[in-house]
Amino acid sequence: MKRLTKSFFAFLIAMLPMVAMAQIDGEFIKPRSGKFLLKNATVVTITKGILNNTSVLVENGKIQEIGTSIAGNGAEEIDCTGLFIYPGMIDSGTKLGLAEVSSVPETVDFSEVGNFTPNMQALTAVNPNSEAIPVTRVSGVTTVLTVPSGGLFPGTAALINLNGYTPDQMYAGFKAVVMNFPSSGRRGRFDRRSDDDIKKANEKALKEANEIWENAKSYLKLKNEGASLEYYPEMDQLAKVIAGELPLLVQVDAASDIQNALKWLEGKDVKVILSGVSEGWRVADEIAKSGYPVITGPVQDLPTRESDRYDTPYANAGKMAKAGVKVAIRTDEIENVRNLPFHAAFAASYGMGKEEAWKAVTINAAEIFGIADQYGSVEQGKVANLIVATGDPFETQSQIMHVFIDGYRIPLSNRHIRLYQEFLERSPGLKSK
Amino acid sequence: MKKINYFLAALLGLSFSFASAQTPKGSVLIKNATVLTVTKGTLQNTDVLVQDGIIKKVGSNLSAPSGVQTIDATGKYLMPGIIDAHSHVGLDVVNEATSPITAEVQMKDVVNPTEIGIYRALAGGVTISHAMHGSANVIGGQNATLKHRWGTKNPDDIIMADAPRTIKFALGENPTRVHGRGNGIQPRSRMGVEAVIRNGFNEAIQYKKAWADYNAAASQKGSTATAPEYDERLQTLVDILDGKIIIHCHSYRADEIYMLINVARDFNISKLVFQHTNEGFKVAPEIAQYTMGASVFADWWAYKFEVYYSTAFNAAILNANGAITSINSDSAELIRHLYHEAAKTQRYGGMTDDEALAMITINPARQLGISDKVGSIEEGKQGDLVIFDSHPLSTYTVPQMTFVDGVKYFDIKEDKNDQRLAVSPTEMVEDVYLRIETERCMQDTEHLFEMTSTLFNQN
Helix, strand or coil: HHHHHHHHHHHHHHHHHHHCCCEEEECCCCCCCEEEEEEEEEEECCCCCEEEEHHHHHHHEEEEECCCCCCCCCCCCCCCCCCEEEEEEEEECCCCCCCCCCCCCCCCCCCCCEEECCEEEEEHCCCCCCCCHHHHHCCEEEEEEEEECCCCCCCEEEECCCCCCCCHHHHHEEEEEEEECCCCCCCCCCCCCHHHHHHHHHHHEEEEEHHHHHHHHHHHHHHCCCCCCCCCHHHHHHHHHCCCCCCCEEEECHHHHHHHHHHCCCCCCCCCEEECCCCCCHHHHHHHHCCCEEEEECCCCCCCCEEEEEEHHHHHHHHHHHHHEEEECCCCCCHHHHHHHHHHHHHHHHHHHHHHHHHHCHHHHHHCCCCCCCCCCCCCCCCEEEEEEEECCCCCCCCCEEEEEEEEEECCCCHHHHHHHHHHHCCCCCCCC | CCHHHHHHHCCCEEEEECCCCCCEEEEEEEEEEEEEECCCEEEEEEEEECCEEEEEECCCCCCCCCCEEEEECCCCEEECCCEEEEECCHHHCCCCCCEEHHHHCCCCEEECCCCCCHHHHCCCCEEEECCCCCCCEEEEEEEEEEECCCCCHHHHHEEEECCEEEEEEEECEEEEEHHHHCCCCCCCCHHHHHHHHHHHHHHHHHHHHHHHCCCCCCCCCCCCCCCCEEEEEEEEHHHCCCCCCEEEEEEEEEHHHHHHHHHHHHHCCCCCCCCCCCCCCHHHHHHHHHHHCEEEECCCCCCHHCCCCCCCCHHHHHCCCCCCCCCCCCCHHHCCCCCCCHHHHHHHCCCCHHHHHHHHHHHHHHHHCCCCCCCCCCCEEEEEEEEECCCCCCCCEEEEEEECCCCCEHHHCCCCCCCCCCCCCHHHHHHHEECCCCCCHCCHHHHHHHHHHHHHCCC
């Protein structure tokens, strides 16, 4: 398949300016803003169909214009003939930026001490210079929800763009309080608690959740009545959920737990997003009836039960979508968020279909996060989060040629690529010295 | 009811003979496929005939001998069965973490042919897996090469009897954590790891000499020589030195890889394959020159410190430098889509289709010493085959059927809800296994998790 090799060479050539400029010691290619005209591409807008021979003008961080004859007016022109423009992909559940090396606790910041810590801000702990960020964005993933983990209410998740030098520069306008809904499943092969112990722990956790919720309601009521309250940042944060200021991201996986969660949420009148939902296919109709949107994944995962069909995790997203659930896809990854397009492709071929799978990593995510006016498609006026590829970015053969985040042109470089450039033909080679 | 799959296959008209071996051998004619032979290019509209477990004929317009089922694969892709050079699927136990050297341990003693992971691997086109000892010890146990003959309850039926012996070595963080930091014995550092290996081999040389001396003396008339005490551990190390066993060494950093290459050269060992090898790209010329190559992850990195300086272009760099390169899973999940893992080498390094496919077929076969039998579609090789609905390197592809020795063990059209062969009689409610989501979940059981995860750490 010579075409594939050609697309990889195209990618290498795209890196050339960076290689050339980096010849000067200490020189570093930075993301840069400006006015860019991406000329003559096939634009896959997601929401407005596919546009042939179309150009996209990026200015002031926004998609300024989409059309067939846009005047450059001094814009830096990038020939995209034969290339495809897509919106940047959104991974709706990761720990990106919160951990650098998973097995080294000093570098892991996604989990706090305590069972009730909704005021822990993921955005605070995001490391804008994590090595994993440039590794991720060259795959076409431009935006991720980064989610703390831990106890019952472990903290507040934040949506970030994968460019910027401070968390605030990265922040993409969505936060949610995370709830790990009490689980009745096993955490893995090494979870050797008895069935009875699991049940007891589950009941205890549900009781605690109820108590906390009632307290938060009282807290909000007193606050609204102008009572002078003790400093209680945890309660204050959860009260924002009850007040409708922040959504509740409910992480739940096992079918019975999903049902329990739906029951638990009934009448609570809060903005709910379900996340994880690995056994969602078993109760897809009930989820659809609730009207709650779902973030599911990883798609490339093992079935939850030994008796399950081998492809249940591949098919899960599609089955929920077919039942009428609005579905976004997550990797639940840290350093390999770059695999989001491949997770989406697996969902696509095991029942979801390409179009719906694309939505699950773009516009659906944006809609779930309430930012669809800014993100999730190639439309005039939206934030310029764009990728330019030699073909379908879900295919490994395709190369991502350009990435724009917030209108910044992102260098196609990262440690993985730099190591490739240095070591492909090592010098000295085999002979010593 | 758990039916045994090859009985099902028999009902479907596949014929097999039990004459040549105890394991089932099937016959089948697959027609009009795009045949990805891996070693002999891609053949359009081609038929492949398997008889009694062996690929008899690759050509066009082949007709099925009587009693042999024909499968129409028009528009579909046929490739050799995928081979995973690093797996722990089908093993009840992984680590014997009691000593820095446990060469006497054999994984064939802990093979569980009913593990559902074997069926799931078949559903991803994997016909052979290298069931390895874990990485707790510098010199771990001897591995088993498995053929995924799903449906049997006899462990011997899934062990590839004609595969050579292999043994697990491990360098770096895992053995130093378990023994040095865990038990306060050597090795605690990468210096100690080298010492453990060199000391082991030197002891083995003395052991071999003691036996040679004894045998020489015993052959003399009226000898009163006493035999040395038999030691399975040392004898296994002698077998390595004698070239009877292939070393498969868990490794990450370039320095430790280079160290083992030097040790191997000093002891005249050439049967050496590196596993994981995340920094193999840094010493690719040395790996290419002195070893049987590296078996690597497509893109895993940063999960521990010794893989922080990795690159997803590792396989491409190794391949370009002439090292035999394979892509492995080391995971019950990844083993289900190794075709996709191999395809990642096209994103990261522009591998051609044949180069990428070789990394999950003929290359791992070479590293396991079985490339004369499997790993490509060639007449005379064993009938391990997979049919895909589209090109296996496309992210959208879906495996359709998987054959081992000509017997069909997976067919997407016959896939049932519950494919388990054995269900625990004590199981009241089936366990639901969720991902380890929170640190807090570990509360009160940390000691247990900590220890088991150390012992079971497979990466």
